[in-house]
Amino acid sequence: MDQPLPKYYKIYEELLNDIRKDKYQENQLFPSDNELVKIYNVSRGTIREAVKLLFQQGYLVRKQGTGTFVTYKKIEQDPDRLIGFTELMKQHNLKPSAKIINKEIMAPSANISHLLQLKYGQYVVRIVRLRFGDNQPLIIERSYFNYDLFKPIYDMDLEQNSIFELLYNHTNTRLGNALQRIEAVSAAREEHLWLEVELGTPLLLIKRLIKTTEGSIFQYSEDIYRSDRINFSTQTVPYNPDNGIQNLPLNLTEKDWE
């Protein structure tokens, strides 16, 4: 016989359904652990496992001391697109190196200032690096850092050392969430020269925003990858008694045209 679905999983499914059906609406308060305990007549541990799934999948945000909130954007699932996923990017096999193309302290443009959530008068560090694997150019990184946070390591050797490592070892700044977006672009003149590809070659563009644990923005970067050399691999794991858990939400896509 098959193992029956565990309680926490069935509760998870019910709650997810409720969210989809707008019983619990976006940005509204979600029932507290104890309320759910009463509703479903199970222990708090079980509730927390169910809620944890919803949280991990981005349907809920929990705030200690405050409560749980719904963040689901009512969009209707497209069940045909794959069953959501947890992504792990694998590791490459190459000896890394880097070359600084440009490094300067500057007043931010309006856009950068907005992305980094800078206050008036704050400066940014702009760094353009070319990264190699086995001495072949793979990535152009164009990064903007909050200068106040970056100052302690500004004069250090950024070609030999990892920025994140230096940050970790020489400051108290700790990195928090990061948002990324993947797009496809054509190689312009700069990419053509530095990455040694033909003009117009399709490349991957990753835009990334990294916060600190304090909530301020540490870095915004636009990295351009040679798609022929570097692949992004991801793995998705639906519910499967073999591996503990992990049914993930549907859909791969987020639109953003305008």
Add this chain to the structure above:
Amino acid sequence: MDQPLPKYYKIYEELLNDIRKDKYQENQLFPSDNELVKIYNVSRGTIREAVKLLFQQGYLVRKQGTGTFVTYKKIEQDPDRLIGFTELMKQHNLKPSAKIINKEIMAPSANISHLLQLKYGQYVVRIVRLRFGDNQPLIIERSYFNYDLFKPIYDMDLEQNSIFELLYNHTNTRLGNALQRIEAVSAAREEHLWLEVELGTPLLLIKRLIKTTEGSIFQYSEDIYRSDRINFSTQTVPYNPDNGIQNLPLNLTEKDWE
């Protein structure tokens, strides 16, 4: 004052370090929950939270009734690339629809046969669909299915219904892991026509391999996305008391240039 790191997190870090230092080696048995309880002198729940992190990050595999095994592939972390991540793809805002361009049963090419791990004599279903959001063409999907698995739903309406939904409702096949790879490509003639973009426009290509829970391959597909219309967003969540948990392994890139 800052909140101290929780026990389960410190244990997780220690265990991860042990794995990296080869104290626990690949494919070897990892200590059982109860052994770890004795070693760290904490409750089993705490141990399981630590081990769960390692499991979710792919360092461990747990087998009910048998034990826990190390799967870490010793490759050297590149600490400069971001702190790994759990990815959740967001949802789009559009009314979905689809159009079948092509649907046929055929003998597989050598490559497809290999990807789907077909036995001699097995057939494939090839389906090409164009998918719309708000009636604008967004995605071309070129899919290959194991015909033995796909047979029960072959004659159903695949324009109105989701393949995965039909599969779920009319068969006992259940989907398991999926592997994906993201690349950038240029619009060729077909893409130009169907997606209504200029020739040479950079597009995203997602190659996907979906297994069943039984372990056989259900689908291989190559989907082409209009990158200007659809973005892939991902979020990475390192440890952060705000949001429960989730420090993920490093690195974004996997190389694959043979």
Add this chain to the structure above:
DNA sequence: CTTGTTTGGTTGTCTATACAACCTGTTTAT
């Protein structure tokens, strides 16, 4: 009005225990 304090509720962590489901190797019965 402003500032500090209290209070109650919420999430986060941890403990201790129990049983179910499962696997493997051993023992027993046929």
Add this chain to the structure above:
DNA sequence: ATAAACAGGTTGTATAGACAACCAAACAAG
């Protein structure tokens, strides 16, 4: 010999309770 039953260890699930950390709003003091 072969098969069935058993035993012991492992992971998976669930319960009940406790306290810590945190937040927001109400309250009190100046």
